[in-house]
Amino acid sequence: MSWLRSARTIDGALVDVEITSGRIAQVIPAGPPPGASPPSHVSPGDCDLAGYVLLPSFVEPHAHLDKALTASRAPNTTGDLLGAIQAMQGIADTLTKQDIKRRAETAIKIHLALGTTAIRTHVNVGGPMGMRALEALVEVRERWRGLVDLQLVALVSPPLAGQPGKDLRAALKEGADVVGAAPHLDPQPDRAVRICLETAGEAGVPMDLHTDETLNPNMLTLSTMADLVSETKFPYPVTASHCVSLAVQGRRVQQGVSEQVAEAGITVVTLPQTNLYLQGRDHPGTTPRGLTAIGPLRAAGVTVAAGGDNLRDPFHPVGRGDALEVAALMVTAGHLDPRDAIQSVTDAPRRALGLPRVLIAPGSPADLVAISAADALEALGAAGAQRTVWKAGRIVARTTVHSEITEPATQPTALRSTAPQQTPRPAGAAE
Numbered sequence: 026m027s028w029l030r031s032a033r034t035i036d037g038a039l040v041d042v043e044i045t046s047g048r049i050a051q052v053i054p055a056g057p058p059p060g061a062s063p064p065s066h067v068s069p070g071d072c073d074l075a076g077y078v079l080l081p082s083f084v085e086p087h088a089h090l091d092k093a094l095t096a097s098r099a100p101n102t103t104g105d106l107l108g109a110i111q112a113m114q115g116i117a118d119t120l121t122k123q124d125i126k127r128r129a130e131t132a133i134k135i136h137l138a139l140g141t142t143a144i145r146t147h148v149n150v151g152g153p154m155g156m157r158a159l160e161a162l163v164e165v166r167e168r169w170r171g172l173v174d175l176q177l178v179a180l181v182s183p184p185l186a187g188q189p190g191k192d193l194r195a196a197l198k199e200g201a202d203v204v205g206a207a208p209h210l211d212p213q214p215d216r217a218v219r220i221c222l223e224t225a226g227e228a229g230v231p232m233d234l235h236t237d238e239t240l241n242p243n244m245l246t247l248s249t250m251a252d253l254v255s256e257t258k259f260p261y262p263v264t265a266s267h268c269v270s271l272a273v274q275g276r277r278v279q280q281g282v283s284e285q286v287a288e289a290g291i292t293v294v295t296l297p298q299t300n301l302y303l304q305g306r307d308h309p310g311t312t313p314r315g316l317t318a319i320g321p322l323r324a325a326g327v328t329v330a331a332g333g334d335n336l337r338d339p340f341h342p343v344g345r346g347d348a349l350e351v352a353a354l355m356v357t358a359g360h361l362d363p364r365d366a367i368q369s370v371t372d373a374p375r376r377a378l379g380l381p382r383v384l385i386a387p388g389s390p391a392d393l394v395a396i397s398a399a400d401a402l403e404a405l406g407a408a409g410a411q412r413t414v415w416k417a418g419r420i421v422a423r424t425t426v427h428s429e430i431t432e433p434a435t436q437p438t439a440l441r442s443t444a445p446q447q448t449p450r451p452a453g454a455a456e
């Protein structure tokens with residue numbers, strides 16, 4: 026049993042949170058009643074969170090850990106999707122299993138330090154990569170089990186009707202958790218969607234497709250996917266990632282397709298950084314943002330989660346792996362209310378990945394992140410690195426930051442140390 030004391034919730038309440046057996050046992054107003062004596066027992070896991078905001082830990086619904094941290098090795102000379110794909114193909118021979126594992130684990134540590142305790146990553150399967158990226162990520166998934174929930178999506182290249190369709194089935198036998206593909210790149214996009222759905226149905230696993238990652242309004246496989254899922258009463262979770270072309274449809278089509286998607290129970294994942302980077306380069310004036318039609322989808326009742334997608338690879342060379350950057354872009358480019366933006370990197374992706382819900386409430390899994398900030402808006406806006414992260418009630422990452430700033434003073438050369446930001450410390454520790 027441990028206590029997280031004096032934490033600020035997203036609603037602004039100041040609370041003490043008791044954690045027992047990996048779950049939140051109780052949440053009570055912070056501090057002892059006036060005149061009460063201090064708690065007689067202090068557990069080593071107790072933390073003073075005064076000056077911190079406590080949120081459910083972040084969930085990354087769409088990553089590419091096998092490609093992470095390759096931007097310097099594989100520059101994207103055109104800056105668009107095709108340029109990124111070609112840049113990765115150019116270094117395929119150098120992507121050994123050991124290299125993939127090393128970069129994937131570095132990427133996991135970056136995410137974990139920033140408060141992400143679950144990641145769904147797409148993994149290239151077939152073609153020049155064969156099964157080695159999947160083998161690497163299966164090993165990584167098992168090694169990090171208990172610290173990070175890792176889900177592996179087998180991502181095959183077109184055409185699904187050929188060898189890649191067989192590779193997809195093989196990948197599920199090799200340990201992939203989810204069916205993936207990019208039907209908009211397939212010579213027969215609708216057929217590709219159908220093959221993916223059949224494959225997922227046979228294996229009894231979810232499906233998560235790169236969907237309509239193009240500004241071409243004539244490519245709208247999202248509608249096909251929704252129709253097929255509804256017609257076949259597909260029983261497993263389905264996610265549509267990107268859905269860029271929905272954004273360039275007329276309002277009536279956006280609303281109609283959004284209603285189809287809602288009826289089919291498909292979750293949409295929007296990926297602001299990568300879409301802002303890759304899309305719209307042939308529109309140098311009023312450049313389209315490349316984000317999906319977030320408003321109509323949400324209005325229809327669709328769960329819209331947001332993810333970071335690429336961590337410094339040719340698809341987005343300046344990715345940070347920080348869910349708070351994603352959430353901030355959901356405010357700036359996605360026009361969400363800040364509270365909804367935080368939900369888009371916490372609650373919504375949890376639903377997309379089929380993970381138990383996390384609330385600052387009794388009974389909830391204690392997968393949490395505390396961010397040094399006065400309130401939730403400051404946490405989102407400032408996105409400071411000083412964070413503490415819990416997985417199943419255990420601290421799995423803790424980052425402290427110390428700044429020194431020279432201020433105008435009577436002694437101009439003096440370097441004054443600012444008061445360090447408060448660090449969560451074991452209660453009862455010596456000052």
Ligand SMILES: [Zn+2]
Nearest residue numbers: 089147235334
């Ligand atoms: Zn992707």
